[in-house]
Structures are given as C-alpha cells and as structure tokens.
Amino acid sequence: MFTLGGGVGGGIILGGQVFEGGIMGGSEVGHQVVRVNGRRCTCGRKGCLEAYVSVPALQRSAVMRA
Numbered sequence: 001m002f003t004l005g006g007g008v009g010g011g012i013i014l015g016g017q018v019f020e021g022g023i024m025g026g027s028e029v030g031h032q033v034v035r036v037n038g039r040r041c042t043c044g045r046k047g048c049l050e051a052y053v054s055v056p057a058l059q060r061s062a063v064m065r066a
C-alpha cells in the first residue's frame with residue numbers, strides 16, 4: 001500500500017504480518033533512493049522517492065516548468 005501527499009508513505013505485509021523494518025521502523029518507502037545524487041530530500045539525503053513524487057515536490061516541479 002502506498003499513500004501520496006505531503007510525503008510518501010507505505011506499508012508492506014510479508015507472510016501475513018506487517019513488516020516493521022529495522023532501526024527506523026516500517027519500510028520507509030518514501031526515503032528509498034531512486035536517483036543517486038538526486039534532489040535533496042527533507043530527510044537530508046539526496047535522491048529519495050519523496051523528493052520526486054510527494055505533493056510539495058510535484059508543486060516545485062510545476063513551478064519550475066511554468
């Protein structure tokens with residue numbers, strides 16, 4: 001399941017159980033790096049999915065193209 005909004009959320013069910021992940025908890029799908037050295041994300045890293053497909057990121061892209 002994915003949610004798009006101010007960020008990118010999601011959850012994973014493995015073997016009928018909610019995947020709780022490791023240290024950060026959950027799957028942190030919005031902060032998976034999709035482009036090495038890409039756009040700066042709110043988490044401080046570069047290239048996260050959220051830096052490209054969250055509502056604020058899409059708004060910034062639309063303004064840059066206007």
Ligand SMILES: [Zn+2]
Nearest residue numbers: 031041043048
């Ligand atoms: Zn991030």
